[in-house]
Amino acid sequence: DGGIxxxxxxxxxxxxxxxxxxxxQNLNHDAMYWYRQDPGQGLRLIYYSQIVNDFQKGxxxxxxxxxxxxxxxxxxxxxxxxxxxxAFYLCASRQGVTEAFFGQGTRLTVV
Amino acid sequence: QKEVExxxxxxxxxxxxxxxxxxxxxxxxxxxxFWYRQYSGKSPELIMSIYSNGxxxxxxxxAQLNKASQYVSxxxxxxxxxxxxxxxxAVHTGxxxxxxxxxxxxxxxx
Numbered sequence: 001d002g003g004i005x006x007x008x009x010x011x012x013x014x015x016x017x018x019x020x021x022x023x024x025q026n027l028n029h030d031a032m033y034w035y036r037q038d039p040g041q042g043l044r045l046i047y048y049s050q051i052v053n054d055f056q057k058g059x060x061x062x063x064x065x066x067x068x069x070x071x072x073x074x075x076x077x078x079x080x081x082x083x084x085x086x087a088f089y090l091c092a093s094r095q096g097v098t099e100a101f102f103g104q105g106t107r108l109t110v111v
Numbered sequence: 112q113k114e115v116e117x118x119x120x121x122x123x124x125x126x127x128x129x130x131x132x133x134x135x136x137x138x139x140x141x142x143x144x145f146w147y148r149q150y151s152g153k154s155p156e157l158i159m160s161i162y163s164n165g166x167x168x169x170x171x172x173x174a175q176l177n178k179a180s181q182y183v184s185x186x187x188x189x190x191x192x193x194x195x196x197x198x199x200x201a202v203h204t205g206x207x208x209x210x211x212x213x214x215x216x217x218x219x220x221x
Contacts, residue, residue: 033209042117042199042213043155050207058208090154097143097162097203102154 002027006091006103012111013078013085021076021106023091030095032074036060037088046089049074078108086110112137115202117212125220130187132215134200137181143203144176146185148196149214155199159185190219 004025013019025032031050035043045058049068063082068074074093078085086109092100115136124130132146143162147155159174161167161183167174173186183202187194200212 031207035211043211045208045210048208056206056208088152092209094209099145099157099160100201100209102156105154 004091004093004101004103006089006106008106009104011106011108013108014111016080018077018079019108021078021089021091021108023074023076023103024072025074025093025101026072027093027095027101028071029093029101030071031093032068033092033094033100034058034064034066034074034076035090035092037090043090046076084110113212114138114204114210115200115212117198117200117215119213120216121218122215123218123220124190126190126192128190130190130194130217130219132185132187132198132200132217134183134185134202134212135181136183136200136202136204138202138204139178139181140205141178141181141202144174144183145201145209146172146174146183147199147201147211148194149199150196158198187217190217192219192221195219 007022033048034046047066049055065077089106091103094100146158149155161174161176171188175184197214199214
């Protein structure tokens, strides 16, 4: 089945630790996105990539980093510079100007 | 000004009524527009997409787009309690990203 897989579903981070969230898609989509969602809020754009080896900062990129070495994969690293990382993280992919397809999300908690 | 704006609600309607959800956007070159439904703790799922001015109907859902007014809406006819969720408006903007509004929470009262 085609789709987007995010892992892990739940992730716990200690203070000062970097963690990486995985996002893989087999839809052959060119564009991939990372969003952050806080309770009761909408989706805020962290980073997006239109093509392999290229990505752009979204609205809240500080404290995050990404890579796009393969078309299928767009991992997100939450660095220690992100002071309030507890949130629901959503990865999406799309082709052209059509709709985005979402993964099931990763819920990150600082402990 | 936010790129995509929605009233956060909650919007409360009785079962069987029409729910009307609204969204405005700031980027005049926006090309495509989407409505997603999101249940608590879940990822968004697509309800409707619309690309040109006018109305688009799919079952109980109608999306309306007015590019001159930079306005897109979603009507839900015969609202059901299972429609209770947060509805997110998304717009493909000039920077070639998909930007979301903050969402409108809909409550359908049995």
